Amino acid sequence: MTTVLDLTAIDPRRRDLVGGKAAGLAALIGLGERVPDGFCVTTWAHRDGEVPEREVLAAYARLGGGPVAVRSSATAEDLPDASFAGQQDTFLGVSGAEDLLKAVRACRDSLHSDRATAYREAAGIAHGDAHMAVVVQRMVDAEVAGVLFTANPLTGTRGQSVVDAAPGPGTAVVDGTTTADHYVLDDTPPTGHGCLTPARLAELRETGERLRDALGAEQDIEWAYDRDGTLWLLQARPITTLFPLPAPSTHPGTRLYVEFGHVQGMLRPATPMGMATLKNILAGMLAAFGLTAPVVDIGGRLYGDLTDAMRDPAMRRRLVGLMAVDFGPRAQAVVEHMLDDPRFAPLSATRRRGAAALAAGPRAAAGILGALARPAAARTRVFDELERLRREPVTDPPTTAELLDLVAEDSSRVDPIVWPVVSGLVASAALTPLLKGIATDEEIATVLSGMPHNVTLQMDLALWEVARAAAPHRDLLIDTPPHELAAAHLAGGLPDLGLDAFLDRYGVRSAAEVDVGVPRWSEDPAPVFAALAGYLRVTDPGQAPDRRFHRAAARAEAMLAELSERARRARPVRGRIAAFFLRRARELAGLREA
Incomplete structure (x- = not known):
């Protein structure tokens, strides 16, 4: 011992x-x-x-x-x-x-x-x-001491080292009780100031890189220089706060990754089943746009590798427009900025790969143009397909592996739904460039509010009706924590609130529901009870969800008519195109929630 x-x-x-x-x-x-x-x-x-x-x-x-x-x-x-x-x-x-x-x-x-x-x-x-x-x-009789991070702990940048230093033994640096001299080191020669010379900064950076390579991870290192100028190492441990890097790519050079999950409200890492199915679904949808963008797992979150698309002469400009459809103007501006980065310069070899990826283009064009031409028929196809999937009997597979195979197989059957949904996104994204100088962003947003044919809005209105019917039980639903109400409901211990019919229809939904591995409301209805309590607190009839929806829809229709007329007066031909897309956005954009 x-x-x-x-x-x-x-x-x-x-x-x-x-x-x-x-x-x-x-x-x-x-x-x-x-x-x-x-x-x-x-x-x-x-x-x-x-x-x-x-x-x-x-x-x-x-x-x-x-x-x-x-x-x-x-x-x-x-x-x-x-x-x-x-x-x-x-x-x-x-x-x-x-x-x-x-x-x-x-x-x-x-x-x-x-x-x-x-x-x-x-x-x-x-x-x-x-x-x-x-x-x-x-x-160590320290002249100066401090900490060295071999990667920037604030930005996550692996190409930078960060040093905090102060005269004396360094405890004040570690516990934060003094204002330390702060240095951010990169590949440029260090500039000395404060308590560290350029030579000592260079020695610290070199030491950190040596330890990082030897220990196989970015390091948080405590160090001290004694009165003779000798560097002593007092501790080294892995940095635990860095977001993980993607797995090494088989292709050389810098890669460009875009995170997908936040667009669908996935604020937490994906579950294993969600990651497996979403990789397949997203890869298929991107391929339909002619994008060869592998979907990868980085830190439990979904990222698309857009590098090949950025280097494809036929795709790079198109990619900028596609970013606006779902990711918004900030992501679009970043991707547009990266077009001028020499690391993503177009490659001729990529062009041949891009041509193969664009083989799906005619099918995508036919699906989108067909929906734009006949929006009512497109909506009918979407909701008929959803109802068919809902009614189709499912036999529980005996093993987890067979369940995963079933989910992966079903995920490939959403094609009849995809193109009408995409057409609504395309119509919405087209409004800003078509109405530039004619309409403000707020006016365009008004047209896209109170959207019809939106299953989530329909669900919210259905829950409002449940809340109105449950008014006699208002105190119970407001004063009891949602998780207790959920447990009582699942145990059959609540009065009839009219919630069973709602959950029969919408119990397959949940927050971050695109991840098929998260619990559904039928399994944990606590969020539904929280929403019910919120509805029951509405005392102003004018703030009732159904009235607010109808007001928003009326404002949207009025704004649509005003912008259509304004656009025709300003630019007759372009104005007629803008009016067409304004109307199609109202008719199709709500399908996104399908």
């Missing part, structure tokens, strides 16, 4: 024995880096309860006595996804046997401090899985 180990004798893999900080220091020593001499009071000693005083003082004597740093080294510390930075105690400049033993005990006790306990709970780490070791190292 080992209770005290010299740092040079530690196996970096024995985090269970020496904790995260000591394991990290042992790894630095193994790489040949300059680390202050010291020893570790292991977790075995912590499990035995008492501090092994004789062994600790013998190790302290081998260091030659004098001032030392006493630092916590918990087993749940300096993990790739949880740093525990500042959560447990450190004592600097400790001298003498009595003060050393007191500091070791205080470090061990800090494992159970309120802040460390709360951090473990937030990180999902069981308290029983955490044990404490203690590192004791010779103090």
Whole structure:
């Protein structure tokens, strides 16, 4: 049973024995880096309860006595996804046997401090899985000290290193009690100011890059320069706050990724089933536009790799317009700006690949033009197909793999719905350029409000009718938390509120519903009860959802007529085209919610 180990004798893999900080220091020593001499009071000693005083003082004597740093080294510390930075105690400049033993005990006790306990709970780490070791190292008489991040922790930029430094031992930099000198380093020669010279900044950057490459991850490094100008490394741990990089591409050069999930209200990472199905659906829809844009999982979120489309002479300008359809003017402006970036210059080889991708173009054109020509027929096809899918019997597959196959197969059957929906998006996106100088953004937005043929608006109005019928139970629905109402409803413990028919129709829906792996309202109706409570708080008849919808629809129709007339007067030919797209936007854009 080992209770005290010299740092040079530690196996970096024995985090269970020496904790995260000591394991990290042992790894630095193994790489040949300059680390202050010291020893570790292991977790075995912590499990035995008492501090092994004789062994600790013998190790302290081998260091030659004098001032030392006493630092916590918990087993749940300096993990790739949880740093525990500042959560447990450190004592600097400790001298003498009595003060050393007191500091070791205080470090061990800090494992159970309120802040460390709360951090473990937030990180999902069981308290029983955490044990404490203690590192004791010779103090560095620091002229200047601080922290080095091998990637910019604020922007996530991997090509930058960030240094914060201050004169003295560096504790004020780590705990944030002083205004440190701040440096952002990139490939340009560093400019010295404050407490660090250009030579020391260059040395720090080089050291960080060396450690990052050797340890296989971006690093958060504590360091100090002593009075002789020697650089000492006091700690290195992975940076835990960086958003993950995409998997390495098989193609060389810089890649351009656009996140898709937020467009559909996916504010959290996708579930595994949602990720699997959405990859297939989005890849198919992008291919229909002639885009070869692989859909990839980065940090549990959906990204499209638009690099090949950006480098395709036939697609790059078209891509700018497509961004406006769903991503809005900011994303459109960014992509347009990137057209001038030499890293995304058009390639002739990409043109041949793009021509193959555009093979789906005629089908897309036929679907969109057909819907624009006959919007009523297009709407009928959409809702007939939805009803057919709704009524089609589904047999529960016996295995998860077969369920995934079924969902993937069904996701390929949405083609009859896609083109009428896309035609509405195209008509809406066409309004801003067609009405430039004629209508404001607010006027165009008015035309697109109170939209007919919108299943979500129809659902909201249906829930309003449920709320009106449930008025006798108003106090129950307002005063009871939604999750309690949901549990009572599923258990059959609520009075008849008329909610069953609503859930029969709309229970397949949910927030972020495009992710098929999230719970549906039929499984967890708490959000429905929250919405009901909100409706029941409406006391002004003029604010009733049905009246607000009808007012918005009336304003939209009036604005449509006004803009159509205004556009014809300003530009007769273009004005007639604008009037056509204004009307088609009203007739088709609501299908998006299908």
